[in-house]
Amino acid sequence: MRRRDGGRLPALRRGLRGAPGGAAADALTARVPGRGRARPRPGCPGGGRDSAPGDTGGVTPYDVVVLAGGAARRLGGADKPGVSVGGRALLDRVLGACREAGRTVVVGGRRATVRPVVWAREEPPGSGPLAALAAGVRHVEADTVVVLSGDLPFLRDGGVRKLADALAGGSAEGVLSVDPDGRDQPLVAAYRTEPLRRELALLATEHGNLTGLPLRLLVQELDVLRIPAEPLASFDCDTWEDIATARATIREHGNVLDEWITAVKDELGIELDVDTGVLLDLARDAAHGVARPAAPLTTFLVGYAAAQAAGNGPEAVSQAVAEAARKAAALADRWANEAADGTGTGKGTGTGPGKGTDNGTGSGTDNGAGAG
Structure with missing residues (x-):
């Protein structure tokens, strides 16, 4: 990838590998404690992975960061996390799929939720997905973090667990879902926490801040594995047409009973x-x-x-x-x-x-x- 700054980021990466007294290393170390070494781009010579898979014993501990603070312009500025699908707010539907997480961090405006969460907010609010992700990752404690958008009505806990387990089963730095059209879904993904923090810090240093930066800048700097998304798991609600489709799908004969039982359990606080x-x-x-x-x-x-x-x-x-x-x-x-x-x-x-x-x-x- 060509750098607009004429190669400033590679220099920072070299500084990160150098003596701890280097200015770039000092700056990044202060922002990303415990960071692993900087690494070449995936596919380049010497581009080995930082983390080797461990014995998870069939259980992969993970935290979750949910991004729920977008402007929802295609919904006319509506409160998208609170839009009801199948009698439940979109955000609550996503949180229902996170019940196995050690800690769930929601980046967005505070609201009542069906599950306890840790709240975070990017500064300034509305400064984009990378800024929001950086704000959320500050609160992550686990070595693995699953990153989700807050508008996934059909996400299930099995799909979240699949992402975390796929990451634990290899040595990649991230696992991305790929939707049926072949598009990467970086907000239906799992990442190793320290490489994620490292790349966010490097991008912030390169660009001055993370405001308005697209997620693809992050993805292309990480060594990622791509896996097919679970059926409907990556379906998100960006428009009112998407909302209508989600509501109709939930009421289809094959889905309605499971959806209803899940909604009742959430409403009554039953796990x-x-x-x-x-x-x-x-x-x-x-x-x-x-x-x-x-x-x-x-x-x-x-x-x-x-x-x-x-x-x-x-x-x-x-x-x-x-x-x-x-x-x-x-x-x-x-x-x-x-x-x-x-x-x-x-x-x-x-x-x-x-x-x-x-x-x-x-x-x-x-x-x-x-x-x-």
């Missing part, structure tokens, strides 16, 4: 993974075997029973939901069998508390069982 198939089967069994109104009431009671395990952690609650659903489904099955038998004998015999036999008339066992 719990449950087998929705088990609960749907239970609701069906209660509706068909007992009576239609029994479906929501039964699932409520299962949830109440599971809540008694809440003090033992999310995994215990998930197990309690499964066990309570199993018991309730078995009860609904017995209830339905009694109704089908019509005599209170057979499969239904002896299931009621303190009632080993029926009087033979069936009147003691079919308390409205046929209503479904």
